[in-house]
Amino acid sequence: MSVLVYINSANGLHKSAFEAVTYGKKLGGDVTVITTGNTDSGTLASLGKYGASKVLVDRSFKGEDDQQLTRVIASAAEQTAASTVVFSHDLTAKAVAPRLSVRLKAGLVSGAIDVPSGDGTVKVNVFSGKAFGAVKVNSGKKIISLLPNSLQPEETGVDCGVEDFNGNAGESKVKVLSTKKPEGEIPLPEAELVVSAGRGLKGPENWGIVEDLAKALGAATACSRPVADIGWRPHHEHVGQTGVAIRPNLYIAAGISGAIQHLAGVNGSKVMVVINTDPEAPFFKAADYGVIGDAFEVLPKLTEAVKKFKASGN
Amino acid sequence: MPSFENLGFMKILVCISKAPDTTSKIAFVDNNTRFDENGVQYIVNPYDEWYSLVRALEIKETIGGNVTIITVGTATDEAVIRKALAIGADDAVRIDADPTDAYYTAVQIAEYAKTNGFDLVLTGKETINYNGSQVGGMIAEALDLPFISLASKLDVNGTTLTLEKEIVGGLQVVEVALPAVVSCAKGMAEQRIPNMRGIMAARTKPLQVVAPVAVDLLTSYEGYSMPAAKSACKMIDPSNMDELVALLHNEAKVI
Ligand SMILES: Cc1cc2nc3c(=O)[nH]c(=O)nc-3n(C[C@H](O)[C@H](O)[C@H](O)COP(=O)(O)OP(=O)(O)OC[C@H]3O[C@@H](n4cnc5c(N)ncnc54)[C@H](O)[C@@H]3O)c2cc1C
Numbered sequence: 300m301s302v303l304v305y306i307n308s309a310n311g312l313h314k315s316a317f318e319a320v321t322y323g324k325k326l327g328g329d330v331t332v333i334t335t336g337n338t339d340s341g342t343l344a345s346l347g348k349y350g351a352s353k354v355l356v357d358r359s360f361k362g363e364d365d366q367q368l369t370r371v372i373a374s375a376a377e378q379t380a381a382s383t384v385v386f387s388h389d390l391t392a393k394a395v396a397p398r399l400s401v402r403l404k405a406g407l408v409s410g411a412i413d414v415p416s417g418d419g420t421v422k423v424n425v426f427s428g429k430a431f432g433a434v435k436v437n438s439g440k441k442i443i444s445l446l447p448n449s450l451q452p453e454e455t456g457v458d459c460g461v462e463d464f465n466g467n468a469g470e471s472k473v474k475v476l477s478t479k480k481p482e483g484e485i486p487l488p489e490a491e492l493v494v495s496a497g498r499g500l501k502g503p504e505n506w507g508i509v510e511d512l513a514k515a516l517g518a519a520t521a522c523s524r525p526v527a528d529i530g531w532r533p534h535h536e537h538v539g540q541t542g543v544a545i546r547p548n549l550y551i552a553a554g555i556s557g558a559i560q561h562l563a564g565v566n567g568s569k570v571m572v573v574i575n576t577d578p579e580a581p582f583f584k585a586a587d588y589g590v591i592g593d594a595f596e597v598l599p600k601l602t603e604a605v606k607k608f609k610a611s612g613n
Numbered sequence: 614m615p616s617f618e619n620l621g622f623m624k625i626l627v628c629i630s631k632a633p634d635t636t637s638k639i640a641f642v643d644n645n646t647r648f649d650e651n652g653v654q655y656i657v658n659p660y661d662e663w664y665s666l667v668r669a670l671e672i673k674e675t676i677g678g679n680v681t682i683i684t685v686g687t688a689t690d691e692a693v694i695r696k697a698l699a700i701g702a703d704d705a706v707r708i709d710a711d712p713t714d715a716y717y718t719a720v721q722i723a724e725y726a727k728t729n730g731f732d733l734v735l736t737g738k739e740t741i742n743y744n745g746s747q748v749g750g751m752i753a754e755a756l757d758l759p760f761i762s763l764a765s766k767l768d769v770n771g772t773t774l775t776l777e778k779e780i781v782g783g784l785q786v787v788e789v790a791l792p793a794v795v796s797c798a799k800g801m802a803e804q805r806i807p808n809m810r811g812i813m814a815a816r817t818k819p820l821q822v823v824a825p826v827a828v829d830l831l832t833s834y835e836g837y838s839m840p841a842a843k844s845a846c847k848m849i850d851p852s853n854m855d856e857l858v859a860l861l862h863n864e865a866k867v868i
Contacts, residue, residue: 597851
């Protein structure tokens with residue numbers, strides 16, 4: 300069996316890339332990575348440690364057009380006779396994997412959270428994280444896109460070879476006019492630690508205490524839907540059923556009531572801490588640790604405690 | 614597939630899915646192989662309704678055109694179709710089949726779009742029940758058209774679209790010539806509440822029922838399960854955040 304893993308290396312290699320290669324390795328068989336762009340071969344070779352036997356890189360293609368990228372990945376799948384193509388379930392995968400599914404006539408499993416079970420089905424979140432589904436792929440070729448933070452990258456091997464590849468990207472029909480990438484922020488879907496706040500914070504001018512805690516922890520920030528709707532926080536921070544679905548190791552929620560639609564996007568978190576003045580807030584039912592108290596007092600205290608903990612060598 | 618009968622008239626196809634109301638109790642029957650629809654209220658999938666349908670209507674209102682909604686579904690889905698018509702779509706198409714997976718659904722819609730010619734095909738970002746985010750890209754590939762995924766802004770200038778879309782870690786402004794497929798996310802438009810006149814008018818708007826084409830089933834849902842019940846929440850004294858940090862480190866092992 301041959302597995303092809305697509306890695307987005309445009310901004311270097313992230314944990315999600317190591318997760319995807321580890322996942323490919325766990326499927327069994329020979330793992331080839333396909334990527335594009337300028338990342339140096341030395342860096343790409345390190346994917347061998349996670350189980351890749353070879354990295355193919357199309358250096359002539361630097362864009363992010365999904366139609367072109369689909370052609371490149373399809374040629375790599377053909378050349379390696381891949382029976383499964385693995386993606387990390389990010390925005391690129393959401394655009395490219397469905398296209399590739401039609402092109403290769405390969406059944407697509409989006410947002411896998413585990414390796415296939417004994418009966419060959421793959422576990423995914425359904426109903427916005429309120430339940431799990433077991434998806435079976437009936438076609439000979441398969442595409443699986445893996446939800447970030449679903450498994451730990453495992454280093455089992457050594458650096459592998461990196462080969463130039465021409466995937467015949469062809470023409471792009473999409474012209475990029477401008478790109479805005481905020482520097483230094485941790486992308487929310489990949490973040491292992493997330494500090495989130497809601498309407499209980501009363502106004503955008505009060506977010507300093509949320510950001511301070513996030514900074515002390517090295518966490519990303521998120522918010523509830525009304526907070527993004529009224530413009531207190533940017534839309535990309537909105538988590539929940541109609542926002543981003545996340546599954547960090549730690550989710551700290553301050554001044555968020557825990558409505559069912561909010562929980563839908565965060566209940567994949569491994570551990571949840573809830574800070575709320577109202578002991579009856581529904582969020583406490585979903586929480587692992589609860590603090591009944593005023594966010595304006597609790598958050599700065601928690602930040603201090605985290606700083607003290609880090610200063611003590613942790 | 615473009616129509617462009619004249620430039621002031623856009624033919625827009627809006628893909629609509631039904632979804633269980635967000636407060637629905639999620640349970641499964643038949644040995645956990647089927648979603649329990651008992652007592653479940655279906656709504657138009659929020660992304661389809663709030664963003665793609667409303668933006669399509671705004672385009673029609675400013676430059677002229679026709680907004681057709683399309684759903685792959687059985688006769689019981691007509692209530693959801695009427696709701697979308699009440700918000701303002703001109704007509705509706707129902708491909709008469711149970712939409713078993715995204716590929717099946719996308720191929721049905723692509724077939725219809727191919728024969729009937731549209732300038733713009735819109736989908737929502739994802740459905741809130743299967744969250745696959747698959748249908749838009751699949752339709753685009755089947756029609757060999759560009760696909761702009763997760764667009765938060767869409768403007769029409771003659772025969773080109775200018776869009777703002779989310780990319781990994783940022784935002785991008787792009788331009789693409791029509792025809793194109795776009796999936797719509799937050800920011801695209803504001804929710805519209807149908808009024809009485811809209812609801813009345815929806816009853817008589819054309820709803821065409823089309824037979825499905827034969828499509829291979831690439832995937833199937835074999836079963837469902839529920840997350841394990843959470844153990845009780847441990848309460849921490851608000852004045853003792855050192856204890857919380859210690860628990861997160863020693864017990865939960867997340868920091
Ligand atoms: C179709 C649909 C989709 C939706 N999708 C989403 C979604 O994706 N994400 C989402 O978040 N919501 C979503 N919602 C909205 C959701 O139902 C809730 O209205 C929303 O999550 C509430 O946000 P909140 O908790 O910030 O505000 P509120 O409900 O107003 O809660 C504020 C909380 O802060 C507490 N509080 C107040 N002051 C303090 C203080 N000083 N210190 C500590 N706590 C304090 C209060 O006790 C309260 O619990 C959706 C709704 C619908 C109908």
